[in-house]
Amino acid sequence: MIANEIKGGYSWTLVSRLADMLEKSIEIHGPRDTSYTVLGIEFEKNGPQIWYPFSSNYIAIQLSLNASHDSINGCYELAHESVHLLSPLGERGASVLEEGLATKFAVDYVKSEFGVDQKVNLPSYQKAYDLVCKLLALDESAIKKLREHEFVISKFTPELLMEHYPDIGQEVANELCSKFKRNAT
Template identity: 30%
Template sequence: MYQFPEYPPIKSKPDMWALQNFLLKKAEELIGAKDQTKTIFQPTFEGDRPCIMNSVQGDGAWASLSSNASNYWPTALYELAHETIHLLDPTIGFTNYLEEGIAVAFSLELSRSQTNHPMPVPTDKFYGRALELVNKLPENPFVSAREIRKKCQKLSLAKPQDLKELFPEIDEETAHALCSECNFT
């Protein structure tokens, strides 16, 4: 169980930075190292929908979390865990269902294992679909993600033929769906 301070997340940048580093370590243990050419910056609380923000120089990114996360540690962990998967290999714009699904699975796993108030499976149709798709991978989603990153460097670069080479038993429709853009608009 992660030990949270008594005060809310927005009140301590050092504690949020410690949480970011904890989650980064867990993500790297499960699916491999982050892009070493990119820096992960301090998480912020800037909006209603969590996302990653890329630096103007393109040298790194950070997690922008919701106002709900700013006052409640279990939500901060849940949102930051999701965004940490994206921070391993920051992209500009939307990524694919594969990366979104791994991010959802990771956030749920860490919420369950590290808090007393685990978050429910998201009801958003995009996140739900992404999670459903990564659960069709033939192995544990994190084991599969590690293999995909070894082959493709980034989850966002995976092509259906890459998934078919790695996992011959995966059906063509699932491979294409996992590699398609998860566009929330």
């Protein structure tokens, strides 16, 4: 996306959208770990994903090649990756809960901003999304509240979930806190 000067500023680009996404995500889910520096956005054939070049405290956001010319898809992918910027692990290994939360935020963002009902294409992400929706149905502020006890979303434990949200059930708590497997069915 090219930034075009408009009255009072510039048109939306992926970078300005990222700022909007972070503000909204922080409001909903709590503060971002600012010890990590977000370097920017790039396009890569294996995207979308985040990666940690040179140091675990630098983060680059990689979007798919398709996102470079499809602004809604680009915003969907970027909204998903923006959630991973809240409490990065410094390495791969996000939990089902974090991936589901990222998927939910992305779906909600493109619906709110563009009126588009985005489909979740991979079964593993749909399952993670569905599980997170079960938790958030109990308390839409659950993530923000749980982060007061464990700041890093992917380090939430089943015990933490059950202590604060016993109605979620042990099986769902275990699944949410397990390591996400992208190619799982």
